[in-house]
Amino acid sequence: QVQLVESGGGLVQPGGSLRLACAASGNILPVNLFGWYRQAPGKQRELVAAISGVNNVDYADSVKGRFTISKDKDKNTLYLQMNSLKPEDTAVYYCRLVDKYEYWGQGTQVTVSS
DSSP states (O other), rough: EEEEEEEEEEEEOTOOOOOEEEEEEEESSSOSSSEEEEOOOSSEEEEEEEEEEEEEEEEEEGGTTTTTEEEETTTTEEEEOSSSGGGGOEEEEEEEEESSSEEEEOEEEEOOOO
């Protein structure tokens, strides 16, 4: 079993920055994918950014050039640096880890508002 705990969400003004972290613990098998997703009210959950097991990185078009995903393999932690935040980035952000199984974190709220 794997546990994912997100942190770093909060309220930020448009143009501001936040850094999310997702700490993974437990019996982690070889990872196929480790990524960030988000869900805004009334919308489906969508990919924000993800790193594959061979370190290919994928970003949603809406965040390219503003968000950066990275991971600390030694700490089993995934990060999402979010810059130039916009009101439309407001959502609950979830991390997802896929090894032989699929795991989701509990989510962290990001609100971009003046």
